[in-house]
Amino acid sequence: MSFAVELASSVVGVHPESGSYAGANIIRGDCPRPRRSEADRPVPALASLLPLRTVGPSIVSVSPERRVRRKHSRNGGGIVQCVRKISYAWILLAGLALWPASAAAQSAIGGQVTDNTGGILPGVTVEASSPELIEGSRIAVTDGQGRYSIVNLRPGLYSLTFSLAGFGTVVQEAYDLPSEFTAELDIQLSVGALEETVTVSGAAPTVDVQQAARVQVLSREVLDNVINTGSPWTQAMMVPGVSMAGVDVGGSRYVNDLQLEARGANAKHTTVMQEGMALDLLALEGVPVMYNQDLATQEMAVQAGGGGGNAEMQAGGVVMNIIPKEGGNTFSGQGYVGHTAGGWISNNYSDRLRQAGTTEAAEFNKLFDYSGSIGGPIIQDKLWFHESVRYWGAWTPEPGWLFDDRSQFFNEEDIISSVTRFTFQANPNNKFSATLDRLNKRRGPYIDLPHEARYRGQWQAAPESALIQSAFLLDDQRGPDPETARNYQNKGQGWHHAPYWQGQAKWTSTISSRLLFEAGYGSSGVADCCSDPQPNTVFPRWSDNWLQFVHKRDLDRNIQFDSVEDFTWNLPGERVMTNISYVTGSHNFKTGFSYAWGTAEQHRFNNGDISRINIRDGRAYEVLAGNYPFIRLNSVKETGWFVQDAWTVDRVTITGGLRADWLNGSVPPQRVPDGRFAKGRDFAEVTCVPCWGPEWSPRIGVAWDVFGDARTALKFSTGKYLTPTTTALPNRVNPMALTTFALPWSDPNGDSIVQDHELDFNRLPPNFGTRRLDDIDPNLVREWNIETSVSVERELTRNVSLSVGWYRRSFHDILFTDRGYEGMFIYNQNWEAPGSFRAVEVVNPLNGEVFNVYDLASADLAGQVDNLVTNPIGHTGVYNGIEIALNARLPGGGQLISSLTTQRKITSECDNRGDPNGDRFCDRTDMSRYNVSLPGGMQVAYDGVDFKNDFKLGGYFPLPGGAQFSLVLNSVTGRLTGDIQRVDELLPVNWVINRNTVYTADGGSTGRSPTCQGATINGAPCMPGMPVIPDMVQSSITVPVAPAGTIHQLPRTNMVNFSFQRIFNAAGVEFRPQLEIYNVTNTDVWYAEASTNYTSGVWAQPSRYVLGRMLRLSTQLSW
Structure with a gap:
């Protein structure tokens, strides 16, 4: 029977064996620019990258929640009941007509059943039973090819029963199925009049021969035994190909929103899901903000790339799917207590850091982590619950931030979270689940001082000199003054004020043994976040204190004092989805729809309506006058639809998918009241920014079981993926933006109060408070990329697998904002200055070469900024990488995960129409023309970007006497933290030229200031004291003096962590005291630098470095 007939038969309840929306790219077409036509736009061959799967399941260690539950027989051992013929037809038709955005998060078991002569057996009943299924079991029937497939299975231990009249029954026991894994289990039934039952045992194979994607499963066993900080970022770092935008020692930076990236795709491409439903903050450009609670997780499946033909996901970066704990028919729980005191961290302030000019950081104060969870039945086999809580905190020093009594300022950061989940089996065919994750992230300290104590005697002024001084600011003070100019985040608001939330509800309906329906709703966001001034530093409008205590900044010492801006975000987002799956043994067909919407709301206020006073x-x-009060809204709606089918023919499984996406951004109507410097403003709604769609993304994946034994798989995948974006474009055309304007002020009467009569309001530009909108190219298209992968995976021996893969990703139609000027034509790539610029010869302070710097040709152009959001021809990126991964389950119960990745990303960032200086060294795809002469006479022919090698090793190893040792080693290329937009790790070497920059005789105090070096420039000999750019129009110009990565790179990060633990068992309780040691080698690597300006006194100077060796005493408890 054909697949189409089978699908139609299932809709009406007949057993198969018996019987446009076209959104226009119209945004802002009022400022046309000469752009390339669509015919000129390069269209590369379809290519894609995708992983494989290597972690094998366990038959040794079982979670407490799995340990004591037993399978339950329902309805004769199955869950399939008679279904009315028409009852669900409308659901399937609606699902086919609608559209997608959630990914299925579950595993599957499939294979072929034959008799002992090799003949195929249709009609065999296959029942999968597990304590992980609240309904007890699932049933499938082999099709005409003798194949079966049971989908939507939670990870866990399974018992599979194969039965057919006239044949002996086979029972496969203790089959351990990990998440995101399609296990191949072929069975032979023997003809026998007695129909005897044969029972076999064994783990699932370690090679997935049906999915082209490689998925690394971090089981509860791994999360409990391998040393990690309990954060999803450090846990995902175990996965081959995945990198973290920063360095985290012992969880000290858990609160810092460290992000994941892989295979050339930055954090914007990351997808975080819970049981297949996205958890990203829709109104925050899709970048996930996750503080996943470790003890609420049963397993975590991580992919370093797209889905191998899977069309459910829009993006193709890191995919993290969290499988939550559900409880069970028996009460069980876990706990963790960990603590690090200040004296338990070694000082790693080295000679290398000292010679680089780095200030020694103050002693770390403390770090703690307390977690607990409990789950069990409310009604046996009917209603389960699981609850987990976590309280995490760290007090870290900020160098140069001092209280008035000279004591060190510590960032007091903590996170309190609670995750509640209910699972309800309404009847054998319908399951409902709901999860609510509430989190309060707080940063302090919260300094609740009375106003008089906070400001008493704080400011003294001499009227005759208009000198502003502080009676309490210290000579070595740097950064914000903690008492008066340090934000805190939601401190003191109480547990009931939880600014972060993630909630979802899901309905799963097993319509028949072949038809599955899923529907879900999700809500996530941030409320009333994120930076509040300290109490008694913000005052009622127009009060004396509101006028007097205005934010001030000493630019010479980088000191801030007297209040800060009150900044509030509200970022709600909601999502609905439906999926319908039709599964036979040979086909796994799926289609789905999703719709998501949200509005980003931002409020900003400041004393005196002044951004700051500069000193x-x-x-x-x-005085920097601001257009306060500031209220801004941006909205987005996103729709997706997908269809896909996995078709198995003999030993080959082909997965083909097609996805369509629509994106609609807008700016809601806005009303802002009168301010001190800006009048009230009313802004009408702005629509269609953008109106994109349908954006079609075809994908295909092929997996070949080479020898038919489920031990060797050859895989290929390719597909198109979109770069997620939400409110960025609406924000570009939102007329409400925070703007400031500098007004001269010298406090003529010496009272330290900015009074209206002391300011010249006539200097304010017309319509101050309403910005000039960016132009959006009418031909603008959505950024996309192609992933391609070819890999082979082999089970070397039982429980040991090796995979080798090549991965490529190419980026196209990259979005870029060109900062141009009115009337400027597009800058060409021949390195010739267009009419809006003049070329000025300068002497390179690095090596004495003479080259052109481009300054505006006329001062009239300086105020005519004309920004254009476009897809420059010269902006491209190509990633290539090879990954070798080894996964092994060791004798005695240990496990090892190891990988070696060699990779590089080559980018071209040319075609900068508004800044010709940005085109210097812009094309890394052709580096042969960039020959850089370095100091000392050494020539560097920079002919390409080097491949970078990252090595990872993690695992745990049982020792005699109930002891256990765990190790994690990461050796990765150094990079600046927080730069989630770049993944090539190449540091720029720039020269910042301003109107006061002159040639020196000896290189100045740093030895890197520009010198003439006997050069002739602009037709005359260069002389010390000459301005580098005579009659300079622009206030500053930044130009590269060498290609990025040639003369300066961050040191390699080699981080080693290990732990020792002793396991005790008594009365059903497992108790594990342990010693955890992070940064064992006490490395001094840094992750932030003071400046990329080569002539600056702090160029390449480390400004933040990692914590030293950290000891932690902790205890795990499970029952």
Whole structure:
């Protein structure tokens, strides 16, 4: 029977064996620019990258929740009941007509059943039973090819029963199925009049021969035994190909939103899901903000790339799917207590850091992590619950931030979270689940001082000199003054004020043994976040204190004091989805729809409606007037639809998918009241920013079981993926933006109060408070990329697998904002200055070469900024990488995960129409023309970007006497933290030229200031004291003096962590005291630098470095 007939038969309840929306790219077409036509746009061959799967399941260690539950027989051992013929037809038709965005998060078991002569057996009943299934079991029937497939299975231990009249029954016991894995289990039934039952045992194979994607499963066993900080970022770092945008020692930076990236795709491409439903903050450009609670997780499946033909996901970066704990028919729980005191961290301030000019950080104070969970039945086999809580905190020093009594300022950061989940089996065919994750992230300290104590005697002024001084600011003070100018985040608001939330509800309906329906709703966001001034530092409008205690900044010492801006975000997002699956033994067909929407709301206020007062040489000289109060709204709606089918023919499984996406951004109507410097403003709604769609993304994956024994798989995948974006474009055309304007002010009467009569309001530009909108190219298209992968995976021996893969990703139609000027034509790539610029010869301070720097040709152009959001021809990126991964389950119960990745990403960032200086060294795809002469006479022919090698090793190893040792080693290329937009790790080497930059005789105090070196420039000999750019129009110009990565790179990060633990068991309780040691080698690697300006005194100077060796005493408890 054909697949189409089978599908139609299932809709009406007949057993198969018996019987446009076209959104226009119209955004802002009022400022046309000469752009390339669609015919000129390069269309590369379809290519894609995708992983394989290597972790094998366990038959040794079982979670407490799996340990004591037993399978339950329902309805004769199955869950399939008679279904009315028409009852669900409308659901399937609606699902086919609708569209997608959730990915299925579950595993599957499939294979072929034959008799002992090799003949195929249709009609065999296959029942999968497990304590992980609240309904007890699932049933499938082999098709005309003798194949079966049971989908939507939770990870866990399974018992599979194969039965057919006239044949002996086979029972496969203790089959351990990990998440995101399609296990191949072929069975032979023997003809026998007695129909005897044969029972076999064994683990699932370690090679997935049906999925082209490689998925690394981090089981509860791995999360409990391998040393990690309990954060999803450090846990995902075990996965081959995955990198983290930062370095985290012992969880000290858990609160810092470290992000994941892989295979050339930055954090914007990351997808975080819970049981297949996305958890990203829709209104925050799709970048996931996750503080996943470790003890609420049963397993975590991580992919370093797209889905191998799977069309359910829009993006193709890191995919993290969290499988939550559900409880069970028996009460069980876990706990973790860990603590690090300040004296338990070694000092790693080295000679290398000292010679680089780095200031020694103050002693770390403390770090703690307390977690607990409990789950069990409310009604046996009917209603389960699981609850987990976590309280995490760290007090870390900020160098140079001092209280008035000279004590060190510590960032007091903590996270309190609670995750509640209910699972309800309404009847054998319908399951409902709901999860609510509430989290309060707080940063302090919260300094609740009375106003008089906070400001008493704080400011003294001499009227005759207009000198602003502080009676309490210290000579070595740097950064914000903690008492008056340090934000805190939601501190003191109480547990009931939980700014972060993630909630979802899901309905799963087994319509028949072949038809599955899923529907879900999700909500996530941030409320009333994220930076509040300290109490008694913000005052009622127009009060004396509101006028007096305005934010101030000493630019010479980088000191901030007297209040800060009150900044609030509200970022709600909602999502609905439906999926319908039709599964036979040979086909796994699926289609689905999703719709998501959200509005980003931002509020900003400041005392005096002033951004800050600037101070130089102890004197106030200007006020930055702001268009406060500030209220901004941006909205987005996103729709997706997909269809896909996995078709198995003999030993080959082909997965083909097609996805369509629509994106609609808008700016809601806005009303802002009168401010001190800006009048009230009313803004009408702005629509269609953008109106994109349908954006079609075809994908295909092929997996070949080479020898038919489920031990060797050859895999290929390719597909198109979109770069997620939400409110970025609406924000570009939102007329409401925070703008400031510098007004001269010198406090003429010496009272430290900015009074209206002391300011010249006539200097404010017309319509101050309403910005000039960016132009959006009418031909703008959505950024996309192609992934391609070819890999082979082999089970070397039982429980040991090796995979080798090549991965490629190419980026196209990259979005870029060109900062141009009115009337400017597009800058060409021949390195010739267009009419809007003049070329000025300068002497490179690095090596004495003479080259052109481009300054605006006329001062009239300086105020005519004309930004254009476009897809520059010269912006491209190509990633290539090879990954070798080894996964092994060791004798005695240990496990090992190891990988070696060699990779590089080559980018071209040319075609900068608004800044010709940005095109210097812009094309890394052709580096042969960039020959850089370095100091000392050494020539560097920079002919390409080097491949970078990352090595990872993690695992745990049982020792005699109930002891256990765990090790994690990461050796990765150094990179600046927080730069989630770049993944090539190449540091720029720039020269910042301003109107006061002159040639020196000897290189100045740093030895890197520009010198003439006997050069002739602009037709005359260069002389010390000459301005580098005579009659400079622009206030500053940044130009590269060498290709990125040639003369300066961050040191390699080699991080080693290990732990020792002793396991005790008594009365059904497992108790594990342990010693955890992070940064065992006490490395001094840094992750932030003070400046990329080569002539600066702090160029390449480390500004933040990792914590030293950290000891933690902890205890795990499970029952």
